[in-house]
Amino acid sequence: MNPLTEHQIRTSFVNASKGVAQRAALPDLAEAAWEDLDYLGWQDAKKPQQHYVVLEVDGEIVGLLLRGTGRPPGKKMLCAWCEDVIDGVAAASFVAPLAGASGRRGNTKGTAVCADFRCSRNVRRAPAAYELRSEDPALLAYHREQRIAGLRERSTGFARAIMGG
């Protein structure tokens, strides 16, 4: 994804008040590996129940507030965004307020996402032998592109559902 500034992030939230967006503790943006990220996700360092995801939807920067403990439950739960069967099985439950009036009335939508928002890393890992047994660079690149596309489709799909209110 394209690198984002603090201002872009703070003004991107579709389901959080301006106050929440202004007070959110941001990660170190200079440290983010933007070119290998499909979305930027992090836990608020001061309010551990608050998590944020910022991603591009149809060229627009969209920020989402997610609530949850950020800890995976005792049992394995597959991440609904990367669907990675190896590293995506320690997903945590989150709920996001819907945008607009619906969200202000308390309506939310839930999802399960990798607890440490590692989806972008997961979809870029080398496939296990049972996933794809090949040394063909073109085939491996295609496999990776497909997985990245799937993550983008599912994460932006969730964002669209939140924006739909």
Ligand SMILES: [Zn+2]
């Ligand atoms: Zn994931």
